[in-house]
Amino acid sequence: MTxxxxxxxxxxxxxxxxxxxxxxxxxxLACIEAKIKLLRKVPVDFVLAxxxxxxxxxxxxxxxxxxxxxxxxxxxxxxxxxxxxxLDHQLDILWTTIDIERLVGKMLFTKVSHDAGAFVCNHLxxxxxxxxxxxxxxxxxxxxxxxxxxxxxxxxxxxxxYTLLQMLV
Numbered sequence: 001m002t003x004x005x006x007x008x009x010x011x012x013x014x015x016x017x018x019x020x021x022x023x024x025x026x027x028x029l030a031c032i033e034a035k036i037k038l039l040r041k042v043p044v045d046f047v048l049a050x051x052x053x054x055x056x057x058x059x060x061x062x063x064x065x066x067x068x069x070x071x072x073x074x075x076x077x078x079x080x081x082x083x084x085x086x087l088d089h090q091l092d093i094l095w096t097t098i099d100i101e102r103l104v105g106k107m108l109f110t111k112v113s114h115d116a117g118a119f120v121c122n123h124l125x126x127x128x129x130x131x132x133x134x135x136x137x138x139x140x141x142x143x144x145x146x147x148x149x150x151x152x153x154x155x156x157x158x159x160x161x162y163t164l165l166q167m168l169v
Contacts, residue, residue: 004016020040063140068144070145071121075147076109080116094133
């Protein structure tokens with residue numbers, strides 16, 4: 001499971017890392033911690049983020065890579081269906097092999113998104129999906145966008161993310 005570091009001067013933290021920290025603090029990862037490895041505060045960098053996540057993945061050979069990133073403008077957790085890459089006027093779209101519609105059906109504060117954005121989140125997701133595809137790995141990948149966490153939404157987001165982890169792990 002990955003999270004990002006901050007990237008804007010006005011950010012105190014990154015919601016994706018805040019979520020993983022809250023999961024640890026509330027011991028919500030305790031029942032599955034033997035099955036997971038956290039790679040927290042990945043740099044928000046088009047080159048370094050994929051390098052770090054793919055290197056860790058190659059070393060660990062996981063069944064699942066769950067990447068998390070912050071979506072400041074969103075209010076719900078969003079499971080990204082795909083990642084896109086534009087090269088020489090050709091758009092390549094890679095889709096997760098995880099049935100995210102089924103997952104979202106079990107959650108109240110989460111929806112499916114078909115737009116992972118045009119920044120490092122989408123690039124990391126695309127890079128990992130491409131690595132899995134090109135190396136024919138027996139691994140799945142999912143990207144989760146996390147809204148800014150507040151006192152109002154934190155318990156709802158934690159509950160849905162915990163439900164997601166239980167269904168995936």
